[in-house]
Amino acid sequence: MHLDVIPQLLLVTGVIFLILLVVLNKTLYRPLLNFMENRDKSIKRDLENTGKNSSDILAYQEEANKIILDAKMEASKIKEGVIGTVKEEASKKIEESKASIEKEYEKFLDELRAQKTELKSALIANMPAFDEGIKSKLSQI
Known part of the structure; x- marks a missing residue:
């Protein structure tokens, strides 16, 4: 058996191979390469957006x-104000109670002095x- 090389067949096979390469390039390789390139761009864009989102999240976190902190400070100020007001009210009530007690005490002392004077007079x-009672008791002894 012996193999002959037929130049027309070799030429037709070469042309079919080149046509197949062109067709595959247009229908398969280029769309596949474009898809991969677009996917890489999309991934890069998503990574950039992720970085941007991370910085946005940090900014929102700082703002929150x-x-x-501002709310805590305001609550602290309100709390201090309320405590101050309550202390002032308590101080006023204490002073009023002291004054009332002192008036009652003075009234009691005046009554006691009056009773002392009445007792002395009596x-x-x-x-x-x-x-006379003492003298009569002494005379009985």
């Missing part, structure tokens, strides 16, 4: 932290009767 008025 600032708002929380004792002085009854002194002669006491003297």
Whole structure:
């Protein structure tokens, strides 16, 4: 068996191979390469957006932290204001109670002095009767 090379067949095979390469290039390789290139661009764009989103998230987080800090400071100021007001009211009530107690105490002392004076007057008025009682007791001894 012996193989002959037929130039027309070789030429037709070469032309068919080249046509096949052109057809495959247009229908398969270029769309596939374009798809891969677009996918790479999309991935890069998504990575950039992710970085941007991360920076946006950090900015939002900082803003939220600032708002929380401001709210805490405002709550602290309100709390201090309320505590101050309550302390002032308590001080006023204490002072009013002290003044009321002092008035009552003075009134009590005045009544006590009056009773002391009445008692002294009563004792002085009854002194002669006491003297006679003492004398009669002494005379009985």
